Amino acid sequence: MSVSSILAETGTVTRFAGRVFREGFRPRFEVQELLYQCYVIGYQSLPLVGLTGFIMGLVLTLRLRPTMVQFGADSWIPVMVGMTIIQEMGPIITGLMVAGKVGSNIGAELSSMRVTEQIDAMSVSGTNPFKYLVVTRVLAATLMVPVLTVLSDAIGLFAAYVGINTNGVTTVALFTNQIVARLTFGDVLPAVIKTFFFGFAIGLIGCYKGYYADKGTEGVGRAANSAVVAGSLAVFLLDLLAVLISSLLGLY
Template sequence: MVNLGDIRDRVFSFFEEVGALSRFTSRFFREAFRPPFEWAEFLNQCYYVGNRSLTLVGITGFIIGLVFTMQSRPTLLEFGAVSWMPSMVGLTIVREVGPVVTALICAGRIGSGIGAELGSMRVTEQIDAMEVSGTNPFKYLVVTRVLACIFMLPLLVLIGDALALYGSYLVEHVKGDVSFQLYFNQVFDALTFGDLLPSTIKSFFFGLAIGVVGCYKGYYCSHGTVGVGVAANTAVVVASLLLFILDFMAVVVTDIFYDL
């Protein structure tokens, strides 16, 4: 039998969580534009975020390019359209696959890492000690990490896209004897400014979602060391869900502009 009380409590809890996350995000925007600015910590977090995910993003992007081309080539050969392979792969990776896959990887690596790091600082009372000493822990810990995610994710997406296209080129070079210049000429002929701009803009929003969720879960962590693991896990789940929602919204908005 369905317990209506439990359903009501879950719905209320969900909306409370949405409200708390919204307040946390609005506080981030207020603090981000208010001096003083923690430039040294921001640059340190940029290096940390980029270095933590670069290898995994590069390897994943390269393999996606290889697999996607190898899986698509037989079908295009069957219809005599294998010459469209560079254009199709370029549009697919730049528009959708590259940003989404890179963001999901970063949600797993960066989001969980930030949640665990801030969560451990919360349960060991380091954040409380910063507040007592007169330091603004939100600006130092949260703003710098979220801004690092916002600015580094588009760069990681660019690197992942480039390696995915190179992996696709290798398959075409081996199986179809396509030269490097011919392959990438066809890729860039198919791409337009309208393809690059939406994917770049949504990458910034993906970085914002990953950073905010990871910091929120860690900053308000509770229940000791068990809560640290919960914060890291829930940060990945919530950030991944937000990425799909943001991607859907970006596709809808882009489709509206294409129809105008």
């Protein structure tokens, strides 16, 4: 893609986001559909996110332990692992997993509805398809990604505790106190806030790719694939922006 086409699509996505905000504050509110999308995006993604979080915490601990022991700093393993998971690894891994699972599902679902003209049929029947299909999914993703991140962090920390106890004995109270004693407001707040933006970007991009998909079955595949790629890239870019802003504000 050329620079001009990237800028053009960025402008189109920005207008799409503006429409999401406008439609989102106008009644009638699709509460039932929103709750259903929260179930689909949140609850059905929990097994994948939880398994990924457990593996992340266990691998991180097992790989970090030999180096820390070599420098005589094995007592700092809980703090190092906890800070890494809470600040970066947890939000990033969760965002990528949701972008892969949810982003592709949204892109494929909406693009198939566009191809089969179901969206046009909803407009004819008097239903606002944008509010029903797009706003609910974007809002559900925005709300559920932070929840999934917190759960992933908790599971990852539990896996870290298991990893530490494979070569020693550490109580739950000691492990927890070592992490909590080093955490500050500036460590937790940016990590939580940026996950809301992760969820918004994933939902927005998935809906945009699916809602304006090309006609034909090939358009469904392209919409799902591009939703995953663009959503994952957006997660990395937003994380970089969050780190830069936090550094400027002195939170890190």
